[in-house]
Amino acid sequence: MDSSYSVIRRFTPPTCTLEIWQKNPVRHFWKSQQATEDYQFKLSFDDPRLFEGETISLSGDRSKLDQLCQVVSTYIENFLAQSFADSTSAELFSFEPFSFDLSDIELPDGVDPNLEDAEQENQHQVSQSTFSSSELVNHQLDLNSVDSDADLTQISLSATQLFDLGSALDDYQEAMLVLSQEQKQQVQQKKEIFPFRFTALVGLLAIALGLVGSGIFFRSRWQNQVASRQQEVTTPTKPKVGADVIPPQISESAKQPVAKVKETPSLRDRERLPPPPAVTTPKLPPNIPDPAQFSPPVGSLSIPPWTPLPTQDSVASSSPSQQNSSENVDPNKTSSQKSGLDKTQVEATIAIPPQEEKTEVPELNASKQKSPQTNVVEPNVSIPDASINNAQTNNSKVEIAGLDQAQESSTSAKPKISTTITENSATQSRSSRSAQEGSTDRTSEQNPPNSPEKADEQIALQERKGDDADTKSALLQPSGNVGDSQLQEINSYFRNKWQSPQELRQTVEYRLILSQDGSIQRIIPIGKAAGIYLDRTNIPLRGEPFVSPFTEQEKITVRLLLSPDGEVRTFLE
Amino acid sequence: MQPSTRNNPSITKWQGLHRMRVPTISQLDNIKSHLDLIILALEAIAGITSDSILQAATALELDPIIKDRVDLWRLRQANPLRKSSGGRKKLDVEEARSLVLIICYLAKNEKELLRRAVSLLEQVTEQNQEPYKMALLGDYLDKFTNLYQERMVAETTIKSEQLYQLGLKLLVDLLFYSGNNGNRLLWLAILGQS
Numbered sequence: 098m099d100s101s102y103s104v105i106r107r108f109t110p111p112t113c114t115l116e117i118w119q120k121n122p123v124r125h126f127w128k129s130q131q132a133t134e135d136y137q138f139k140l141s142f143d144d145p146r147l148f149e150g151e152t153i154s155l156s157g158d159r160s161k162l163d164q165l166c167q168v169v170s171t172y173i174e175n176f177l178a179q180s181f182a183d184s185t186s187a188e189l190f191s192f193e194p195f196s197f198d199l200s201d202i203e204l205p206d207g208v209d210p211n212l213e214d215a216e217q218e219n220q221h222q223v224s225q226s227t228f229s230s231s232e233l234v235n236h237q238l239d240l241n242s243v244d245s246d247a248d249l250t251q252i253s254l255s256a257t258q259l260f261d262l263g264s265a266l267d268d269y270q271e272a273m274l275v276l277s278q279e280q281k282q283q284v285q286q287k288k289e290i291f292p293f294r295f296t297a298l299v300g301l302l303a304i305a306l307g308l309v310g311s312g313i314f315f316r317s318r319w320q321n322q323v324a325s326r327q328q329e330v331t332t333p334t335k336p337k338v339g340a341d342v343i344p345p346q347i348s349e350s351a352k353q354p355v356a357k358v359k360e361t362p363s364l365r366d367r368e369r370l371p372p373p374p375a376v377t378t379p380k381l382p383p384n385i386p387d388p389a390q391f392s393p394p395v396g397s398l399s400i401p402p403w404t405p406l407p408t409q410d411s412v413a414s415s416s417p418s419q420q421n422s423s424e425n426v427d428p429n430k431t432s433s434q435k436s437g438l439d440k441t442q443v444e445a446t447i448a449i450p451p452q453e454e455k456t457e458v459p460e461l462n463a464s465k466q467k468s469p470q471t472n473v474v475e476p477n478v479s480i481p482d483a484s485i486n487n488a489q490t491n492n493s494k495v496e497i498a499g500l501d502q503a504q505e506s507s508t509s510a511k512p513k514i515s516t517t518i519t520e521n522s523a524t525q526s527r528s529s530r531s532a533q534e535g536s537t538d539r540t541s542e543q544n545p546p547n548s549p550e551k552a553d554e555q556i557a558l559q560e561r562k563g564d565d566a567d568t569k570s571a572l573l574q575p576s577g578n579v580g581d582s583q584l585q586e587i588n589s590y591f592r593n594k595w596q597s598p599q600e601l602r603q604t605v606e607y608r609l610i611l612s613q614d615g616s617i618q619r620i621i622p623i624g625k626a627a628g629i630y631l632d633r634t635n636i637p638l639r640g641e642p643f644v645s646p647f648t649e650q651e652k653i654t655v656r657l658l659l660s661p662d663g664e665v666r667t668f669l670e
Numbered sequence: 671m672q673p674s675t676r677n678n679p680s681i682t683k684w685q686g687l688h689r690m691r692v693p694t695i696s697q698l699d700n701i702k703s704h705l706d707l708i709i710l711a712l713e714a715i716a717g718i719t720s721d722s723i724l725q726a727a728t729a730l731e732l733d734p735i736i737k738d739r740v741d742l743w744r745l746r747q748a749n750p751l752r753k754s755s756g757g758r759k760k761l762d763v764e765e766a767r768s769l770v771l772i773i774c775y776l777a778k779n780e781k782e783l784l785r786r787a788v789s790l791l792e793q794v795t796e797q798n799q800e801p802y803k804m805a806l807l808g809d810y811l812d813k814f815t816n817l818y819q820e821r822m823v824a825e826t827t828i829k830s831e832q833l834y835q836l837g838l839k840l841l842v843d844l845l846f847y848s849g850n851n852g853n854r855l856l857w858l859a860i861l862g863q864s
Contacts, residue, residue: 177846177859180839181704230801230835234792255792256842257785260849267851354677 102137107113108268110261113142115269138162140265142258156238164243166266172238279329309632580653583611583644587655590643591665594635601661605630608653608670615646634659699750701860702761703770706749708847708856710821713775714813715787726775732768745769751822770856772835775819777848784845789839801838811837 102118109115112278118137138161141154168631222531234256254262280312587609608621618641636657637643647653712718720739727736734740747754748761777784787806793799802808815830828836835849847856 173846174855174858174862177855178862180843181700181859181862230791230795230838232789233838234795256788256845257792258783261789261847263851264849267849271850379749499790 106269106272108265108272110265112255112258112261113140113265115140115265117269138269140165140262142252142254144258152303154248155243155249157243162269165271168238168242169263169266169483172236173259175234176259183488200588215236226409229506359657383643470611471536476511538662579645580611580650580655583647583653584655584667584669585616587657588667591635591657591659591667595663595665596633596663597659597663598630599631601630603625604658604660605634607631607634607636607657607659609657611644611653611655612646613646613648615642615644615653616640617643618652688860698761698766701766702748703751704860705766705773706752707836708844709746709769709838710817711723711814711837711844712776713778714817714837715810715841715844716776716783718776718780722776723772727768730771730775732769732771735764735768736772753823755819766860767857770860774852774856775848777844777852781845781848782842784848788842788845791841794811800832804823807838810841813827814840 102120104116105119106117110179116139118139120135120137137156137158139154139156140162142154144152147153157273194377234254236259238252238254238259239250240252327387604627605627606623607627608623609617610619610621612618616638619639622631654670656668656670658664660666709718709723720742722795724736725731727733727742736745744759745761745765746752748759777791787810790804793802794807797857802811811834815833816833818828818833818836843859846852849855
């Protein structure tokens, strides 16, 4: 066999080997139509009883193999057909030669229609043979029809060899049939795929051309851009044109919002503030005006401890309508209204000689008890002696001017006046102060209604007024006869009831509005702490009888101050 | 495990053979006799029983044709050589085709045994010895002779030598029927007999 051939199929029954050789299978891969035609075969019988040189082998091309297949298949069919006989005749097993015609049989696909020629030859061979035991196992195949030129024209095979040869040839035919069908399918697939290959190739070429074209385009464009940039760099006037387009640099002021963002932690700190009970510093209520905010600390009080209560009572009694109108008004406004009294009254109050003090106080009290509405301006207990009176007289002129200004302009001038008075009073000698205190003490002793509670009330009033409170306005403060008894009752009530909580560090202040039946009509806490500690002040509930009823006024407004040290101060508003 | 008959190319190839020329009644009689004798040879060499035949019919999906022992018995009783008291069943083409498939199926299953028996026959023939002296062949021939004489009519006086030759011929035929192309060979032999 030529070295260019290679085995593509091999059929190996027990006693023979059939090999199918094909030339250049790679080349025939593209010539699939001819792949099943251009091949060689080699048939060798494996008989261990024979020597190596005596082994029978056949070789040839496809046509020769096909002829061999016909000869063998016909021989086997004839051999098998000899078993039939007329079952009814006595010649059943006579094994007489017989022949049959296959011309009227429709052979299936794969069976060569030219089988009759070979069959006729086989009929001749079968007809000449007689069956015996030796004939059953020894078979003589005439190969003249296969290859007339070859030396080997007849081969002797045993039954098993004939069976194996027939099986190998049958397998070969089936394999070639399957192979030819597969190759036909491959050819059809290639024919179907070829247009797609062509179109795919054309598409790839088009894409490649497109890519190359786009690459060239972008390259030229990039080169143009580079060239223009180089021109920009080299041209000095271009940057000036571009300077208008350049955005301004971020200034330092623009960085301030970043600093605002840092406020977020402080907001978090606000959320972490201590709860209300731990409040130690008074905080002003946002909407409620608090007169105490103007009051200076108690220790820094510079007003001399003289008691102008009788004067206030007289002033209050002299103008009850004003007092009534000022009940529900802001204290500042009330003070301004009070500061707007007649000059004559103020002058009289200041100009009262101290000698009349002792004599007039009982009268004051008497008049106060008799007719509280009568206008009594004369008594002035706050002036101890003449020296002070003189100084006070000198100052009074200034005060009058200030009061005039206050009447004309506004209440903002009051602090100025009061400051002057305070300074003037501070410039007085200590001896005079001591004398004044002594006189005050005497006055307090001589004036039973003006008890120490009354003095505390006055001090609280001055604290409430603070520096803003004028001495004269303090003297004119409405602390008249109306509500005094109620005020005392309230004071005594809270002195018994008020127990300062330990956590309270500041004075709480309330405004109590009393109705005529003596019950609390309304409670107004002043300040945040006052609202918090309202339930601990033991203030009676609204509607409960609290103080003795009064008929002089519809209602009385009392300011109640409760200090952490247990001190209770009340005064009328 | 039952072999697949649908994907077997030889069976597929064989299934187209039944479209060939339809045999006549006389041909069918000979076919019935011959098929019954081949089954008899299988029983003698491999101990094939009725159950094996029914199992093969089920494996080949021929159970609608050969449902049970009665159907199988009636098919085999269609052999005109059989001893029978009643009327014989007419064998149709599908039944003949079913028997062909069953015979080749069983022969293929006993292929090694058949091959060994044929090889033994070749050896004794080459050595000029009597086949029945060999154990395998002797048992086979005894069983075949007994079954034939038991089931076939006695009118046909057949010598023992002729029965031996018939038995050995059917044994070699079974070897060819056990091949992949056995169905086709058997069917062609049946039709060619006519």
